Amino acid sequence: MDGKPYIAQRPKRADGRRNYDAILAAARKAFETSGADASLEDIASQAGVAIGTLYRHFPTRASLVEAATRDGLENLVAHAQRLAAGPDPLDALTEWMREAVVHFSTFRGLVGILTRSMYDEGTPSHAMCAAMHRSGADLLHAAQAAGRVRPDLTPEELFDLLSGAAWVREQAASGRDSSPRFLQLVLEGITTRED
Amino acid sequence: MDGKPYIAQRPKRADGRRNYDAILAAARKAFETSGADASLEDIASQAGVAIGTLYRHFPTRASLVEAATRDGLENLVAHAQRLAAGPDPLDALTEWMREAVVHFSTFRGLVGILTRSMYDEGTPSHAMCAAMHRSGADLLHAAQAAGRVRPDLTPEELFDLLSGAAWVREQAASGRDSSPRFLQLVLEGITTRED
DNA sequence: CCATCAAGCTGAGGCTACCTCAGGATAATT
DNA sequence: AATTATCCTGAGGTAGCCTCAGCTTGATGG
Known part of the structure; x- marks a missing residue:
């Protein structure tokens, strides 16, 4: 149709x-x-x-946004693959999430566009978002396989948390950035405790 | 000025x-x-x-939004005071956050307006938001005093997490609501572990 | 019941932004 | 040099924002 x-x-x-x-x-x-x-x-x-x-x-505006953010997101996907080759899967995941938050909140309104694109195929950014979804899911699964992240966390939930952090960062345009702390709290929340 | x-x-x-x-x-x-x-x-x-x-x-549009959401937020503040009288401070906090998320995401765009209002006095919704801030902070401090929530969490950080959940709920307008799970993950993350 | 008038109502109109399209210009190709 | 597909232009229709001058009406006191 x-x-x-x-x-x-x-x-x-x-x-x-x-x-x-x-x-x-x-x-x-x-x-x-x-x-x-x-x-x-x-x-x-x-x-x-x-x-x-x-x-x-x-x-369309969406096609312009897609073109304006394409490079950054491509780099993000590439970086995920590089990180996946590293020794510590949890470090890889956290580092990637930190970077993803920054790219997701390049400008006010972008997080919303990207999260909508993630599950809506009729959108210019969908292809790139789906690629990111795969990258993130891979890193998550690796961290879970290593027993470092709670096993009941789905990739979709991970992206919800990530988007929340990015949205918070977006809002704080002219203030200090509270997203690092947000992410820290979230990450400490989803990692397995073994102290 | x-x-x-x-x-x-x-x-x-x-x-x-x-x-x-x-x-x-x-x-x-x-x-x-x-x-x-x-x-x-x-x-x-x-x-x-x-x-x-x-x-x-x-x-102004802001004044209309404020008037349209005033009642709901007033009830939220009132409910906080009722919950504060209950026996379990952690239950009170989680229950209140659940309710707050719903009110914050009554319609698309509201979370952004409210979080901006929270720290911007030049905004119609500021008074109500400040009242909510106090309510939430009280519940948080009580839960912290009872040793149920990590003591290094500030009210501002709590509202960041809460807003993130509300924003996620806002987005999922025509899908299923992922905010309960979001909140669950966050809450499990910020409560003290003693199992 | 009436007069008075502050409070309220109306909608035309100026402004900005979106988006389309018919007609003109031009880079590439032969 | 001729051809043509590609590209460019900007006027104009549409919609939403917001204001303001002039009109209407509910409340009040006599």
Whole structure:
């Protein structure tokens, strides 16, 4: 019924690529200062481009957000695989969660978009989110297999906790960041106790 | 510098009260189905009232949200005082947190508004949020005094955890609610272990 | 019952942002 | 140089926000 979500692609023509890049740069800046609902017309004019051009490359706001966050999330997935090769599965998991929280809260409104994308296939960010889900689940299972994390914790629950931390971080835009402590409390809560 | 935030008041004239009530009812319904950014013009027309009338009673969106959630939060504070008189401080705290999560996530966008209000005095909801903060802090301190909750947990951190749970609940609008499990994990994490 | 008037109501209108589309421009290709 | 698919533009329709000048009406005192 519903076609696949549109995923923005860097155009082949030189002028197209130039504008595509300029829009993406302007969008990243605008999202960081004004959140995910920044004005698209501002972004276009900041990129020195007409509004129609923005819509040509990014027909929906979601497709623009996806393109603006793609690289960061790709790195996150790659880092998960590197961490999985390390010696301590719990360290790997905690380190990854710390990093994930930062990427999830790059700008106000992103956590909500990503958590919605995680289970909604009709969304541009879904593919990337699903990849992250797998990465996180792998790290979790390894930590559980090593007996370091309570075995009844599901990946979905882990992402709930992670999203909560990221959301808290998002809110504290102009204050100090309380997400490290949030994550610490959560992690101490889900690890197995053996002292 | 900045004057006190405007707090909506039920008017004295009969026609004013009628409209005030109708707007509040329409607003509650609209917020629940469309979130905190529901169209004010829709709310007005749903209440059978011109847009100017809505703005007369509720000059800002925040003042309307405050009025729409006032009762629920008042009850929450009252319930905290009742619970504080109970025998088990930990039970009281967990029960109250469960209830708070529900009230905080009455509609999409509310948690964000309330957590911002909690520390921002220029906000209509601030007074009510500060009262809740006291209620929660009291219950927390009692549970800590009884040695049931880790003593290094601050009220602010408690509210971060609580808000995280409420936010997760908010997101899962049309799915099953994962906040009870979230809260369970958090609570098991912050209680002292003595088994 | 009436006069008075503060309180309340209305909706047009200016503003901003979203998004579309018909017509024009241009990079790539042959 | 000609062709053409790709790309660009910006006016314009739609929707929501919010204000304000002018009108209406409930409450009050006589």
